[in-house]
Amino acid sequence: MSLSWLSLIIPFILSAASISGRKLDTPTLSLHREHNLRDSKHAVSASIANDYETFFFNQTLDHFNYRPESYTAFKQRYLINSNYWGGANSSAPIFVYLGAESPIDGEPTTIGFLTDNAAQFKALLVYIEHRYYGESIPLGMTLKEALEDANIRGYFSSAQALADYAAIIMHVKQKLKASFSPVIVVGASYGGMLASWFRLKYPHVALGALASSAPILHIDRITPQDAYHWVITKDFKEASETCYQTIRDSWSEIDRVAHEPDGLSNLNKIFKTCKPLESVDELKSYLKSLYWRAAQYDDPPIYPVTMMCNGIDGANTIENGILGKIFAGIVAYDGNSTCYVNPSTDLSQTSLGWSWQKCSEMVMPIGITNNSMFQPHPFILSDFIDECNSSYGVMPQLHWVTTYYGGYDIELILRRFGSNIIFSNGLRDPWSSAGVLKNISNSIIAVYTEKGSHCLDLYSEMQTDPNWLVMQRKTEVKIIKGWIAEYYANLLAFKQ
Numbered sequence: 001m002s003l004s005w006l007s008l009i010i011p012f013i014l015s016a017a018s019i020s021g022r023k024l025d026t027p028t029l030s031l032h033r034e035h036n037l038r039d040s041k042h043a044v045s046a047s048i049a050n051d052y053e054t055f056f057f058n059q060t061l062d063h064f065n066y067r068p069e070s071y072t073a074f075k076q077r078y079l080i081n082s083n084y085w086g087g088a089n090s091s092a093p094i095f096v097y098l099g100a101e102s103p104i105d106g107e108p109t110t111i112g113f114l115t116d117n118a119a120q121f122k123a124l125l126v127y128i129e130h131r132y133y134g135e136s137i138p139l140g141m142t143l144k145e146a147l148e149d150a151n152i153r154g155y156f157s158s159a160q161a162l163a164d165y166a167a168i169i170m171h172v173k174q175k176l177k178a179s180f181s182p183v184i185v186v187g188a189s190y191g192g193m194l195a196s197w198f199r200l201k202y203p204h205v206a207l208g209a210l211a212s213s214a215p216i217l218h219i220d221r222i223t224p225q226d227a228y229h230w231v232i233t234k235d236f237k238e239a240s241e242t243c244y245q246t247i248r249d250s251w252s253e254i255d256r257v258a259h260e261p262d263g264l265s266n267l268n269k270i271f272k273t274c275k276p277l278e279s280v281d282e283l284k285s286y287l288k289s290l291y292w293r294a295a296q297y298d299d300p301p302i303y304p305v306t307m308m309c310n311g312i313d314g315a316n317t318i319e320n321g322i323l324g325k326i327f328a329g330i331v332a333y334d335g336n337s338t339c340y341v342n343p344s345t346d347l348s349q350t351s352l353g354w355s356w357q358k359c360s361e362m363v364m365p366i367g368i369t370n371n372s373m374f375q376p377h378p379f380i381l382s383d384f385i386d387e388c389n390s391s392y393g394v395m396p397q398l399h400w401v402t403t404y405y406g407g408y409d410i411e412l413i414l415r416r417f418g419s420n421i422i423f424s425n426g427l428r429d430p431w432s433s434a435g436v437l438k439n440i441s442n443s444i445i446a447v448y449t450e451k452g453s454h455c456l457d458l459y460s461e462m463q464t465d466p467n468w469l470v471m472q473r474k475t476e477v478k479i480i481k482g483w484i485a486e487y488y489a490n491l492l493a494f495k496q
Contacts, residue, residue, distance in 0.1 A: 026364070027289075027292045027296070027430070028350065028354060029100070029101065029189040029215070029431070030101070030102065031188035031191070031458065032102070032106070032110065033297045033299070052081045052127070053080050053081075053082075054077065054078075054079055055077070055078050055079070056077055056078075056135075057075070057078060057167070057168050057171060058073045058075065059074055059075070059076040059167065060072075060073060060163075060167070061073065061138055061155055062155055062160070063159075063160060063163035064159070072138070074131075074138040074140075075135070076131060076136040076168065077104060077128075077129040077134060077135045078104075078127060078168055078172075079107075080125065081108070081115075081118070081124070081125040082124055083118075084118035084119045085123060086122030086123075088176050088180075090122070091180040091181050092121075092122045092123065092124065092178075092181055093121050093123045093181055093182045093183070093484055094124045094172070094173070094178065094182070095114050095118065095121070095124070095126070095183075095186060096128065096165070096169055097111055097125070097126070097127040097128070097185075097191075098128060098165055098185055098186065098191050098194045098195050098198065099127065099128055099134075100130055100187065100190040100191030100194065101133065102130075102133055102134070102348075102349060102350045103129065103133055103349060104128070104129035104133075104134050105134065107127050108127060111459075112458070112459050113457065113460070113473065113476075114186065115460070116460055116461050116473075120477075121481075123184075124176075124181070126168075126169070126172060128164070128165055128168050128169075130191075131156065132146060132156045133350075133353055134349070138152060139152065143349050144352060147352060147356055147392075150393070156356060156357070157361060158193075158194060158357075158361065158362070159404065161194065162194060162202065165194075165198060166202050166205050169183055169205055170205065182484055182488075183205060184206065184208050184209070184210065184480055185198050185199065185206045185210075186209070186210045187212065188212045188213060188455040188458050189212070189213050189214065189215075189454065190214075192212045192213055193215070193216050195209040195210065195211045196211040196216060196421050196423065197216075199418075200414075200418055201405075207420060207484070207487055208420035208422075209420065209421045209422070210424065210476060210480070211422065211423050212424045212425075212455045212457055213424070213426070214423060215364070215431040215432075215433075215434035216410075216434070216435070217407060217410070217435065218365075218366070219363065219364060219401045219402055220363070220398065220401065220402040220408070221365055222402070222408060225365045225366055225369070225378065225379045226368060226369040227430075227433035227434065228366050228430040228431065228433055229366075229368050229371075229430070230372055231427075231428070231429070231430040231433050232291055232295040232372070232373070232374075233371075233372040233374075235295045236291070236305055236309065236373060237373070239303075239305045239306045240306075240309040240310075240313055242312075242313055243308075243313050243329075246312050246322055246325050246326070247291070247326070247373045248373040249322055250287075250322050250323065251284065251374070253321070253322045254267070254280060254323065255280065257270075257323065258280035263280075264277045264280065267280070267283055270320050270323050270324065270327055271283060271323075271327055271330070272327075272338075272340050272341070273339060273341040273342055274338075274339035274340070274344065275342055275344070277342065282341070283341060286340075286341045288374065290308070290330065291373075291374075292430070295428065295430055296454045297454055298428045298429075298453045299456055300464070300466050300469070301464050305428075307332055307333055308329040308330075309329065311330075311331060311332025312325045312326065312328060313325075314328070314332075315327075315328030315329075327340075355391065356392065359387070359388035359392055359394060360388075360394060360396065361396070361397045361401055362401065363384070363396045363397070365384075366379060384396065411440050415440055418440070418444050419441065419443040419444060420443050421443075421444045421445070422445050422447055422476055422479055422480075423435060423436035423444075423445070423447070424447045424448065424457050424472065425437060425447075425449075426449050426453045427451070427452060428450075428452060429452065429453050429454040432448065435448075445479055447475050447476055449468045449469065449472050450468070451468060452468070452469065456469065457469070457473055461473070
């Protein structure tokens with residue numbers, strides 16, 4: 001089991017917070033594949049990272065107030081690749097990747113869509129780090145220190161982040177004398193939400209937005225709380241009916257074994273835990289995180305759901321029965337290892353930062369009803385409020401996102417004033433249940449694939465890519481070309 005894998009799985013496990021003995025398990029938003037077979041194959045050549053120059057912008061701490069402390073500046077990191085750019089004289093476009101809930105370091109070698117298409121657009125590539133992540137934390141603090149300071153963490157919000165992006169984009173355009181270069185913003189997952197909102201809030205800055213796997217409708221209970229887990233169940237059931245049924249039956253079997261004398265000790269042996277289980281919920285949270293990740297990142301040609309189900313269905317276990325089959329699925333998915341459950345690892349910035357973001361404004365009610373292969377575990381608002389109050393002493397702003405950005409009646413509202421947004425999704429991704437899946441207008445377009453997974457369209461092209469993925473990316477490129485062509489026509493008319 002690699003260290004990189006351990007650092008990626010932990011956000012899923014640690015998203016389960018204990019409240020009066022109750023576990024609140026919440027999947028995380030991330031474009032990064034949690035399985036170690038993924039990123040290494042889909043990453044852009046590491047040499048491309050050398051094509052980027054790093055800059056730091058003196059960013060304003062608070063864009064929306066005028067108190068003395070609001071003008072405090074901090075260093076915000078952004079990266080530029082000018083190798084493909086046609087230059088300001090030709091008003092060549094600028095593609096801006098909006099960083100999300102992680103450091104920006106790995107994005108140039110992860111987001112292959114931009115480097116794959118930059119040459120044909122003659123585009124400048126810019127990657128901006130989200131405030132409070134990576135090297136863009138105010139006042140020289142660590143993220144942990146910033147989150148422990150009630151005054152400083154109050155500036156950690158999506159609205160402040162969007163204003164940051166606008167300030168840096170305007171700065172780059174001014175610095176390069178590229179005032180007429182059209183800007184296309186691109187984002188993945190939470191970053192996709194930001195990209196779509198940026199186009200709506202700053203249409204004078206961004207000509208258009210590509211929002212990949214953006215669950216903008218999982219806010220304020222617009223989407224049913226069980227939708228995420230229903231998609232996972234569908235994925236596993238389509239892969240194998242017997243696999244689905246084995247997983248469904250396993251939860252009661254885990255409970256039965258746990259209540260036997262030396263029950264937890266027996267579970268430790270069956271699942272080769274890295275350290276003794278403190279409770280049965282610890283094992284259940286781990287297993288749920290595996291199923292979340294397998295479905296969310298069910299990418300070709302590996303198809304982790306099928307890989308896991310093949311292990312479960314093919315297991316020849318007599319002594320441990322159903323649980324032996326579940327363990328065989330774990331091994332099929334993760335490979336041979338000295339241990340599997342509850343590994344020791346450091347807490348990532350993503351885990352720390354998103355914990356605050358989901359408590360302050362990104363409230364996504366995700367629960368489990370009877371309509372899935374999981375044990376029922378509904379989202380209970382009072383428990384969530386208790387968690388946030390215990391961690392940060394704040395009341396979640398349950399309706400702020402829909403108040404500030406919209407969400408309800410999105411088809412009716414965006415048809416009236418929105419434009420130039422691509423909402424891309426893969427329907428095997430559980431987050432697609434809260435995505436925009438049908439066209440809202442001629443320029444707010446839904447591009448989805450039946451077999452696609454989370455943010456897969458933004459990864460680099462591979463020779464093994466199925467035709468449906470190739471066509472999804474071509475459709476997105478064609479739409480963006482149309483936006484830019486129309487812009488150039490308008491620009492020419494403006495200059496005459």
